[in-house]
Amino acid sequence: MISRRSFTAFLAGSVALAALPAAAQAQSSLERIKTSGVLRIGAVADGAPYYQKSVADGSWRGFYIDICKKLAGDLGVDLEITETTWGNSVLELQADKLDVFFGLNPTPEREKVIDFSGPCFRNAFSLVVDEDEQRAAWEDFNNPETRIAVDAGSSHDSAVTRHCPDAQIVRLKSQSDATASVQAGRADAQCLVLILALTLVSKNKNIGKVVIPSPGDATTSNAGFRREEDPAWKDFVTGWIEEQRQSGFVRKAIIDNMALLGVTEEDFPEGFDI
Template sequence: MKRREFTRLLAAGTVAAAVGTSMTRPLFAASSLERIKASGTLRIGGVADGAPYYQKSLTDGSWRGFYIDICQKLADDLGVKLSILETTWGNSVLDLQADKIDVFFGLNPTPERKKVIDFSGPVFKNAFTMIVRKGVGGTAWDDFNKPDMRIAVDAGSSHDAAISRHAPLAEVARLKTASDATAALQSRRADAQCLVMVLALSLRAKNPSIGELVMPTPADFTTSNAGFRREEDQSWREYADQWITGQRESGFVKEAIIRNMGLVGVKESDFPPGFDI
C-alpha cells in the first residue's frame, strides 16, 4: 500500500471520528492511524528473548529479528520512525489495550484474545511443537496428556493455550517467559516445553542437547498475526492488514523470516517436509 493510501485512510478515519455521537464514540480520543501520522512514530512491542521473532542485545540494547525487519519496513513505508517497547508475549495484549503500542506482531488469534483485541490476517504459518527431554518420549498429544507429565510454558501465551487444549491432565508450570520455561526443562523441573515451530527450531539450533523436537499428532497448525487495540475506527487495522497481505505476496515476509532464521543457525531445509511458511 502506498503512502497516498495511508493519507486517504487517515482522512476517512478523521471524518469517522468527527461524526461520532454520544451513543457511538471511539474508545480513545484519536484513532491509532491519526496518532501515528501526527506523532511521526509507529510504536510496536518487542520480546527481548523472542529470537528469531525479536531479540534485544544485552550489550547495547539494539534489536533484531524478522518482526523487527518487517515492522521497520512498515514504518518506512508509512514515512515514520519505529519505537520499540520491551514486553512479553503474555503482556502484549495488555500493552495494546493500555495504548502503549499501536500494533504487536506475533500473536495467535485465540478465542480469548479475539474478545478484547482485533487481528490482521496471517503474517505466516506455524505449528505447535514440543521440545522433549531425552528419554521421555512421546509422539502424539495424548502422550503428553498425563498427570505425571510435567510441561513448561510461558504464561498467557499461545503455547499456554495449546497445552490447555491438548494436555489438560498434565502438570503445567506457567512461567513468566519462554526462557524461564526452557530453564525449567534444562534443570529437569519439566519433561517438555511447548513452543511453536519457529521458536523450537531456533532453540534446538542454539542448544542441540536441550531435547528432541516433536510435532505431536494430530498436527496443530496455527498462524502468526498482528494484534491491534480495539477501536471503532478500523482504518489503522485495515491499512496494516492490506500492507501485510502485500508483503506476503511479494515474498518479503518469507525472505525476512529465512534470513533471520539463518542468523540463529536454522536453514530453510530444517523445516519439516511439506511445512510452508
C-alpha cells in the same frame, strides 16, 4: 509496496471528521500515526527470534523488528520501539502506549479486550524426537506406549490432547521442564511450536530432531491493537500483512532471523508453511 500516497488516500477514505459530532471526533490510531509521523510498537528484549535487544548498544533485531521497520517505511513514518513483555503488551495497547504489538495469539481472553489482525504466520505444532525416530503422523504417536511431554495448560498441551489422547501426556510446569524430561529419558517427545522447537534443537544438538506430524496443525501469530470504534488501522495492517505474506517477505524475515540462532533454511522440516 504501499506508497505514502496510497496511505494518504486510505486515510482520507476512512475518516470524515467534518461529518461527525464533536463527541465522536477523538483521534483514531490511524489518524494519530499519520499526523505524528511515528509508529509506536512494543518489543520484548529477550524474545529471540521474534525480538532481541543488544546488551552492548541497545539496538534491536528479530523478525518482528524487520517486519515493523518495513511497515513504518511503507507508511513513510518513523518507528518508535518501546521495551515491554509478552504479558504487559496487552495492557500497554489498552493504555494507548502502543499502536500495534506483533506476536500475540488471539486467545478468547485476549479477544475480550483488544483486537487482532489476521495471521502474520502459522506456527506449526511439531515434535522434538530422537534422531532415529521414523514416525511422521500424529496417529503414529497416539498409543499408550508413547510419552509426550508438554508444558501444562499451553497450546502444546491442547494440541497433543487433540491428536494423541491415547498417549501418555506428561504435563509439566514449564517448557524447560518438558525438555529436561526428554533429555532424561522420561519422555519420548516434546511438543512445541516450530519456531521454539527449531531454536531448542539448535541449542541442544544432542536432543534429537524436529518433525511436523501429519496432518498439519498450527497456532497463529498475529498483531494486536487497542480496541477502538474506527477499524481503519486494524484493517489497514491486516491487508498489509497479507501482502507481505503473499510476497514472501514474512517467510524470508523469519528464516533470516532464525539464522541468528544457528537455524538455517535447510533445518526447517518438510511441511514448513506460513
